[in-house]
Amino acid sequence: MDCEHICTIxxxxxxxxxxAASDAKFKLHLEHCSDCVADLDACDLVRDSLQxxxxxxxxxxxxxxxxRADLRSFAPTTAWSQPLWWYWLAAVAALLFVTILLGRVGHxxxxxxxxxxxxxEIVDAHVRxxxxxxxxxxxxxxxxxxxxxxxxxxxxxxxxxNFANEGFALQGGRLDVMEGRSVAVLVYERNGHPINVFIWRxxxxxxxxxxxxxxxxxxxxxxxxxxxxxxVSDADLVDLEKLxxxxxxxx
Amino acid sequence: MNDLDAENxxxxxxxxxxxxxxxxxLARWLLRSRADAEDVAQEALxxxxxxxxxxxxxxxxxxxxxxxxxxxxxxxxxxRPRELMVEFHxxxxxxxxxxxxxxxxxDEGRERLTRALxxxxxxxxxxxxxxxxxxxSYKEIAAITSIPIGTVMSSLSRARRQLHSALVxxxxxxxxxxx
Numbered sequence: 446m447d448c449e450h451i452c453t454i455x456x457x458x459x460x461x462x463x464x465a466a467s468d469a470k471f472k473l474h475l476e477h478c479s480d481c482v483a484d485l486d487a488c489d490l491v492r493d494s495l496q497x498x499x500x501x502x503x504x505x506x507x508x509x510x511x512x513r514a515d516l517r518s519f520a521p522t523t524a525w526s527q528p529l530w531w532y533w534l535a536a537v538a539a540l541l542f543v544t545i546l547l548g549r550v551g552h553x554x555x556x557x558x559x560x561x562x563x564x565x566e567i568v569d570a571h572v573r574x575x576x577x578x579x580x581x582x583x584x585x586x587x588x589x590x591x592x593x594x595x596x597x598x599x600x601x602x603x604x605x606x607n608f609a610n611e612g613f614a615l616q617g618g619r620l621d622v623m624e625g626r627s628v629a630v631l632v633y634e635r636n637g638h639p640i641n642v643f644i645w646r647x648x649x650x651x652x653x654x655x656x657x658x659x660x661x662x663x664x665x666x667x668x669x670x671x672x673x674x675x676x677v678s679d680a681d682l683v684d685l686e687k688l689x690x691x692x693x694x695x696x
Numbered sequence: 697m698n699d700l701d702a703e704n705x706x707x708x709x710x711x712x713x714x715x716x717x718x719x720x721x722l723a724r725w726l727l728r729s730r731a732d733a734e735d736v737a738q739e740a741l742x743x744x745x746x747x748x749x750x751x752x753x754x755x756x757x758x759x760x761x762x763x764x765x766x767x768x769x770x771x772x773x774x775x776r777p778r779e780l781m782v783e784f785h786x787x788x789x790x791x792x793x794x795x796x797x798x799x800x801x802x803d804e805g806r807e808r809l810t811r812a813l814x815x816x817x818x819x820x821x822x823x824x825x826x827x828x829x830x831x832x833s834y835k836e837i838a839a840i841t842s843i844p845i846g847t848v849m850s851s852l853s854r855a856r857r858q859l860h861s862a863l864v865x866x867x868x869x870x871x872x873x874x875x
Contacts, residue, residue, distance in 0.1 A: 456853040460827065462834050487860045494863060495828045498806045500813070504720035508734050512716060512741045516705060 455481055459488040534582070538621065538630060538641045541662055541677040582619035591618040595629050601646045603629055603672065606695045613640070613688050633688065638680035640688060647673040654689050656682055665689050708748050715757045716741065718830055719764045725825045726768040728814045732775075740767040758832070761840045765822060772818070780818060812862040819843070820855035827852055 457463050458471045475481055583594040592605035595618050607615035616632040621643070631642040647668055654667040665685040666675040674692065676685045719740060723733035744763045751759055772780050813821060822841055826832040837852075838845045 452857070453849050453853045456856060457834075457849055460834065460852070462849075487864075488856055490863065491856045491859050492828050494805075494809055495813075495824075495859075498809050500806055500810055501717075501829050502721045502724035502730065502733070504716045504737065505730075505734065508720060508738060509716055511738050512713070515738065515742055516709065516745065 451481075452484070455484045456488060459485055534616075534619070534632060534639070537639060538619070538632075541641055541664075542621070542643070582617060584617040586615050586617075588615060591615065591631070594618060595620070599627055599629055601672065603644055604692075604695055605631060606691070608633070608688070608691045611687070611691055612636070613684075613691065635678070635680045635684050635688070638678055638684075640676055640678035640680055640685065642688070642692070643675045643677070645673055647671055649673070654686065656685070658682070667693070669693060704748060708745060711756045712741070712744055712748070712760055715760050718757055719760055721829060722761055722764050722822070722825060723768050725813065725821055725829075726765065726818060727771065732771070736767055736771050737764065739771075740764040743767060755836060755839070757830075758836045758839050761826070761830075761832075762842070765840055769818075809863070812859055815862070816855055816858055820851050820858065823848055823851040824855040824859065 454463070454467075454471065458468065461468075463471060475485070583591055585591050585594075586607050586609065588605040588607045592603065595605065596602050598620055605615070605618065607613075609615065613633045613635050616634050616639070618632065619630040621628045621630050627645075629644040631644065633640040633642065648671065649668055651670070652666075652668045654665050656663065656665045658664070662677055662679055663682045663685055664675060664677045665682070665688075666673070667689060668674070674689070676688055678685060716737070720733055720737045723737040723740065724730055727733050727736060740760075740763050744760055747763065769780070813824070816824065819841070823837055826837045826840060832840065834845050834848050834852075837848045841848070843851070
């Protein structure tokens, strides 16, 4: 055993970190080694000095406050593995969704008995906008890819086209839930304004487009071939009308 | 996006915030400055908050102190790189300034002790502070400082001997006993 090693053992003994067997052995050694006893005294002096001198640095109250302030500034969000783009898209879509539903109530497009169900949807959409879970979505400007992705998840098929040449650039697609049913959402962009087109299956007869606005958002709703479409945006109503024509003629 | 949701934030507050004192104390002794320790401890807590999702349970104090220690070392490396060199060469042995008179004042004893502790090489200082002021086990110290347990033992042994020899200058022993 070298000297350094023996010196170290004294400290391990002092810290009660020796195994029981080694500890007992070292105690026997201490009985006839005054050097080790002196070293233990030294350990004791150091510990005693450090602990009794009150040099432990407690965190200042200001630091405690700053840390709590930092914590509060952390936004309450859930784990997010999707691109940030989808986060905002979800928030905007949920907002638009609520807006359109409120718009419908306001415009009396549906019967009063529809409102209880509608309230549930509004709450759902609201909750989704506050706590966006991992969104199911696909970001692509290729209509076939978006269609393929949506078709695999929906019980109905829809046509998906990129109307970039006409000024409506396809951004992607997403799934949402409305009235307990899966709803497809196509996302276009028109001069920097996102347009969400909600698409779901319906049993109602075809209609010509109905338009409305609510809180600065425009919507155009139409049914064709047992599919209902509702385009929502802060873009100009004329643009939504144009998009309706493009979608209707391509289906 | 590593922000905490409400539930994890509450958990963080309950588990981690009780150890802010320990975080500050370690930072203060590693950086040898209260002002710098405030900044670095706050930064370390923010980092802990970001990493909290990855915390799998277990010894939360050791987990936090490891982050504090790493944050301190990054800070030293950036702001006072020469200090970390001492760790490897151990050239600068503690040389507490002689204070010949007025030894009876406890504040002065504390001053001397502070200076003695601050002149220890960073690794020895960290190990000693964790053991004597924080009461950490060897295993915890090894985890916090990322050094093998055998090195923890030898560092602690050297740190105590260095501090002791700095403290037992004439008149000092009595002073320390009288603290």
